[in-house]
Amino acid sequence: MKSSTRMRRAPLVALGLAGALALGACGSSTPGESAGETTGDGGSSSDAGSGDAVTIEFWHRTFTPVENEWYANVVKEFNAAQDKVVVKDTEVPADAWDQKMKAAQAAGKAPDIYTFAGDVDEAAQAGQFHELDSLLSSDALDQLIDAAVPMAEYDGTFYAYPLLLEPQTVLFWNTDMLEKAGVDTENAPATWDDLMAACEKIQPTLSDGQFCISPAADAVTMAWSTVGQQYNASGHTALTDDWSAPNIQNDAYRSLIQFYKDLYDKGYMPKQDLGGYLTAKDYGEGKVAYKVSGSWMMSEVGSDYSDLLHTTGIGKFPSSPDGDGRTTTTLGNFQWVIDGKAKNPEAAAAFMEWVLAGDPEVLVPFFVDTQFTKVPVRQAVQDAVAADQAAADAPWSGIIMNDIAPDAHPGVTYPWDVSLAVGTAMESGMKGAESIDGALDTAAKAIQTIIEKDDLPSKAPAS
Structure with a gap:
């Protein structure tokens, strides 16, 4: 205390x-x-x-x-x-x-x-x-x-x-849809590779208009919802410790964007928004087997889609292979x-x-x-x-309280525009509007401009 x-x-x-x-x-x-x-x-x-x-x-x-x-x-x-x-x-x-x-x-x-x-x-x-x-x-x-x-x-x-x-980043799943595909219904996929393997099994069992997973998919949502994933993949967030330079042009950030690009290119996630990250709409309507949202989504499942309340699994978002036990969510x-x-x-x-x-x-x-x-x-x-x-x-209460929340990343304190630059790079690289390296280069330049304009080193937290 x-x-x-x-x-x-x-x-x-x-x-x-x-x-x-x-x-x-x-x-x-x-x-x-x-x-x-x-x-x-x-x-x-x-x-x-x-x-x-x-x-x-x-x-x-x-x-x-x-x-x-x-x-x-x-x-x-x-x-x-x-x-x-x-x-x-x-x-x-x-x-x-x-x-x-x-x-x-x-x-x-x-x-x-x-x-x-x-x-x-x-x-x-x-x-x-x-x-x-x-x-x-x-x-x-x-x-x-x-x-x-x-x-x-x-x-x-x-x-x-x-x-x-x-x-802010929790993985939910429909146990009936996973069982139909022969995928583990008790535990969340531990790594990105495990999720890809699950989606490979699930995809052939889906009908038109259904998808394996609905994650964050636009720049604004990615900007705030993936902070924990950025930390999981790299061990840091978008700035150097002294806030003097961007810290995103590295293999960790490249691999994070590639992970989303693979979900996008393989058709495992929808190309168009089916309901938004904040809501349970696409999940509640049976359009996705896995849904990524904040822990709050379970409340909406209980109130608006109560038939799914006890066929919904919940767990941690999968980790980068290099995650080293770090959290994948932000608090x-x-x-x-x-x-x-x-x-x-x-x-x-x-x-x-x-x-x-x-x-x-x-x-x-x-x-x-x-x-x-x-x-x-x-x-x-x-x-x-x-x-x-x-x-x-x-039963999901204990998972949220004891398994997901305790080590969640507390979030970043640098200006929102820095996070938005990262989110924009993630969306651009995922959808192929730019190459992954090109998207990160664009973001790094934008972040450097913010650093200089706002004199961020003078505002960096004490180490």
Whole structure:
């Protein structure tokens, strides 16, 4: 667990909320026990009549129905539990998020608190997020498991509090389709060669419109989803340790692109998108035997394709022959952040701590209802989720939690444009738009321009 000697000020005390959020007379602190009738906006009748209550805006993206329901419920529960802070909840469609957030920030009307995916480094450097060390209690921050800390912290200071971690590259398979082809249904192919051998057996058993595997296939998706694979193949990612030069013109990156090119050229993967990396659509419709996606896909299988729930295998993505035991996945995350210009950061922090760092039972429904596909960032929450009766019917939970997530690569902190250059090279080389060497050369030149323009060596993490 992370420990710190830095002094932190608990926001509940700063706002005079300690009693209100415990067992004070103002309202119940037990989730689901209301202190007053709820209003349509997620507040309560007592909230609406409290002239001295601080109102804060909370934005989150549209997720799956069960996730959206959980977000709405925790806002109602927090508002009902006390009368010092009123949270106004806004659900923003995922495809409109960037535009809506940028417009709000430009107008000085960004929400006080909102969801965020990824590493905080660039946003923290730009002052986009409020630091949390002075807002959250020491106990709240010290509860974070070690794997959750790197993406939430920048230069020794916390700027985000994670809700979850989730492996971004997981292999799923339809056991019925594999059994028909005489392929192992219990274990994932260990190496690229093993996957190719499996596809060679599967392909003759498929009908028109069916394929062996659906992996990442476009530059943008490859840019973020293959970081773990890049590390697996090469032992590093796209820059030298001091961020002074690209580090991709080598045999490891060539072999990674060749692997995808072989899948593409042999017809083992579709030439056209059948549903996208983020969703289970192509898998759920029986169009692919293997599907590559994040661990979250199992939640969609459970909710939208429940007939496949117990005929779906799950395991690690295959390794490069030179992978030397390294992970093939990146550890994705979803975090909550407080805006750097928030007018009421203490109130936002009170809400953040109550939901994410308080009673584990507030979080249990989120992880249970998403089919045990995500990793809690506090041990107490992991224990509470594992103790839920439904956990026994989700054998994939242990694979995600114990086999895939623990050694997942934490992700890169260099600018997105560097990753995108690699993803573009991968797509170009895979589809034959350029030779593999030509694609890597184009990417290296683009990365070198980014290095010089943004002075990346000055921003490289300390070794």
